[in-house]
Amino acid sequence: MTDALLPLALSQGDPAGIGPDIALQAWLRRDALDLPPFLYIGDAEVLRVRARQLEIDVRLQEVDVAETATVFGAALPVFHIPTGTEVLAGSPHVANAKGTIGAIETAVQLCFEGKARGVVTNPIAKSILYEAGFGFPGHTEFLADLAARQVGHAVKPVMMLAGPKLRAVPVTIHIAIKDVPQALTQAGIVETCRIIAHDMRQRFGIEAPRLAVAGLNPHAGEGGAIGHEDDDIIHPAIRTLRDEGIDAFGPLPADTMFHDEARQRYDVAVCMYHDQALIPAKALGFDDSVNVTLGLPFVRTSPDHGTAFGLAGTGLAREHSLVAAIRMADQISRISKVQS
Structure with missing residues (x-):
């Protein structure tokens, strides 16, 4: 895969929140909004169930990362990571924390392996992760720790x-x-x-x-x-x-x-x-x-909102901030490549 075709890695966030909803909605508007290819990293079955719940027709395809760009026009490409238990929209569960964390780790790893050009993270519920033993104040600090493990020194996000x-x-x-x-x-x-x-x-x-x-x-x-x-x-x-x-x-x-x-x-x-x-x-x-x-050795953006559990599965969640995050990750990664 050439650099121009590298996808953005989109982590699922908390699967009981609106992350799956807005990912589906963003993909549906991919052509109208001229969105770059992105790879959804998370549970494919959660997406299928949520699409039925929202009564929207979305084709999903589990793929290898290299297939993302060619698949993206016809199907939402998914790098499948199981959640751990049944997911009910609006009802977070500590058993799903492993899948949430795994999706973030995978997205970052793909960047370091040169298979993705940026990470876009859907919202997480920190309280749920804390129950599972998550040892970081939040998303950002966890990403900094993942980066530090790769580069061998502390990273200030x-x-x-x-x-x-x-x-x-x-x-x-x-x-x-x-x-x-x-x-x-x-x-x-x-x-x-x-x-x-x-x-x-x-x-x-x-x-x-x-x-x-x-x-x-x-x-x-x-x-x-x-x-x-x-x-x-x-x-x-x-x-x-x-x-x-x-x-x-x-x-x-x-x-x-x-x-x-x-x-x-x-x-x-x-x-x-x-x-x-x-x-x-x-x-x-x-x-x-x-x-x-800022300050990370890879591009990272995120929607500027939380998990909105009360909106998950209702069709009321808006994908606007996620779309803006995808576009900004695309823009930053392109400029960063030129500057490097």
């Missing part, structure tokens, strides 16, 4: 929400608000921004990326009147980045960073905590935003 109107990165992610000030360090901000700048150049084709760095406190601390972190931690980090030739500026008051005019001044908003980044990202592009993991 950086989560970016990317949509048509905004790219936003949180420096700290899934921690309590009360823990954010202690978690913020100059070194952490600098390392995160270095990865952002590198991947903006190598994977998005932006030669001189502009990084707008948010303050932590209201009004970016108001000169120390509303907290000291902006002056003591964030500002020195920005100075270090500028000394290295990275176009980072701030710290900026977060409440004036995201209106239309302000967004024209930067390529990525670097935020200090989860909601500071994700609230504007989702408000500006809920159906069109994509979760992109």
Whole structure:
């Protein structure tokens, strides 16, 4: 298989969630949306049952990876990994965790073997995986560990929400608000921004990326009147980045960073905590935003939503974010190939 025909590897996510639904719907719209070939990695029988439940006619074909591109026009290609037990839409079960994890591992392995050019991950339910002994805070950390095993050194993943109107990165992610000030360090901000700048150049084709760095406190601390972190931690980090030739500026008051005019001044908003980044990202592009993991030695994107168990099998789940994730993985992998 030539590089131009390499597929994207789409992991099933939690099979009781909407991952199977939106994968089926995306494939049905493949021609209308001009989607690149993708290989569904997961349980073929779950897809068959879900298609019947949704009353849609989809041909499935279990394939070897190399057959994906030739099969894709006529059937949804599937790399079969059994779930472990019967799957009921909307009813997650810990017995299915092994298949969920196996699909992710397989997708990553295909990239390292040169058989896939990127990973697109459907949503997982972390609480279910935790019951099965999953030892990572989430998807991203697991992917970083898989990468580290392959390359032989630690890998720092950086989560970016990317949509048509905004790219936003949180420096700290899934921690309590009360823990954010202690978690913020100059070194952490600098390392995160270095990865952002590198991947903006190598994977998005932006030669001189502009990084707008948010303050932590209201009004970016108001000169120390509303907290000291902006002056003591964030500002020195920005100075270090500028000394290295990275176009980072701030710290900026977060409440004036995201209106239309302000967004024209930067390529990525670097935020200090989860909601500071994700609230504007989702408000500006809920159906069109994509979760992109920077800092990995392979391309990874994901829909910007959860498993939505209440929608699984109902026909109400929308495939828009998955389609955006597939398109972005396609775009990034093409640019990355040119840059490499």
